[in-house]
Amino acid sequence: MGEGESILILGEGRIAQAVLYYLKKYPWLERIEFYSSDKRVEKYSLIISCLPGKEAPLGLELALKFRKNLLDVSDLDPPFYSKRKRDIEKRGIFVVPGCGFCPGLVNFIIGREIYLEPKIDNVFIKVGSLSKESFFFPFLWCFEDLILEHRLPSFQIISGRKIKLSPFSGYKKEKLLGISAESYFSVSGFENILEKKRFLNFHFRVIRPVGFRDFFYFLENYGFLNKENFEYTRKVVEKVKKDNYTIAIIELRRGRRKIVWEIVSFSKKESLLNSMQKITAIVPASLYRIIFMKKIPLKGLIFMEELAKNEILFEQMWENIKEKGISLERRTGKSC
Structure with missing residues (x-):
């Protein structure tokens, strides 16, 4: 991720709307849009998926197909992602599952x-x-x-x-x-x-x-x-x-x-x-902000509990959350 940042949000429900609300506060983002079948996914820097359970697999499917990094708020069981770990690594992208409140x-x-x-x-x-x-x-x-x-x-x-x-x-x-x-x-x-x-x-x-x-x-x-x-x-x-x-x-x-x-x-x-919108949406929005501002290199399948080992990420996450009251x-x- 770098200059000319653009984000594609999957889903248009309450959590997706809240993610959009927070992302709009980042001046370096050139474009934030909701997904539809006519969107050219390859033009976006990152996917943030906020889909309900039945539709949730689409997030990883698009990330793999178009080689796009993914922050996935959707509540899918960890084994769903673990089975695709090699595919994620081969595509040279990072995927963070359960990137919400709980899981997250x-x-x-x-x-x-x-x-x-x-x-x-x-x-x-x-x-x-x-x-x-x-x-x-x-x-x-x-x-x-x-x-x-x-x-x-x-x-x-x-x-x-x-x-x-x-x-x-x-x-x-x-x-x-x-x-x-x-x-x-x-x-x-x-x-x-x-x-x-x-x-x-x-x-x-x-x-x-x-x-x-x-x-x-x-x-x-x-x-x-x-x-x-x-x-x-x-x-x-x-x-x-x-x-x-x-x-x-x-x-x-x-x-x-x-x-x-x-x-x-x-x-x-x-x-x-x-x-719930506040505490859930601030997690992917903050994680994206920290990765972008601190230029933290991520690669492959990374669960939230593994990300917490990074002290910079951990400290910055709390600062961002407290800023929101x-x-x-x-x-x-x-x-x-």
Whole structure:
């Protein structure tokens, strides 16, 4: 990448729009456009893919076909990319999968902490969106992927064993930011981390406002999530806007030593971007900015947890995120 920079964004949903919002602030970019079948992909310097799950493979397909670097926000499982690792290397490009919030920023933090302390063997993650408004359930990102997340079984590492759990397993009441909430085990994008290191426990929980599980079952049982009603339901739930938070709590342990990261993104109901759009889109936008400004050479398939080993990238990422008013806090202590 160099002078005359231009970026092609795949997708035109809320995360794609937020990526565009941040990229427009970079004066050196000559052109930023959304993808369509008549676009000449070869004319762009970089692809940023923000596609929903079913369409997501198109990002890597175009990157390989036209030899274009790719920052992929789409939520595809790591093995999808690992199978094409040799193809990526042969094409002489770099591909960064899971380049969003979770997977993405959360992987970045975990990767950095394990790089600094390889003996960490317990990781507990909670991620989700909340509102202080009673009986309001924020649907802040891709509706299709959010619904699918609560239909799929998850795999968790519990006491050294990989265990398959059904959706909404491990229901637990929570109190976060003074808001009544609930959490449950959920699917995640940490397969690449789990393949490279053994853990005693590695738990991923999704956080939702209290009552969300029952609301989901209501939608499911009354057919609101059936194919013929899906688009109508999406429009109804996405139309309502309230003040909203997106948070992540990451706890890492080695023996009695404990490290806790807390990330909080907040948006007023009238804000141009909701809290999930902010924290997700700033990751690929910041990563692109750092690579361009610092001229950091990247090559091949690089997961976010691997990028975190680069101190310049890590420090610059936090500076860029804090500039956008997102709260980041790291604490250390001892576990009970």
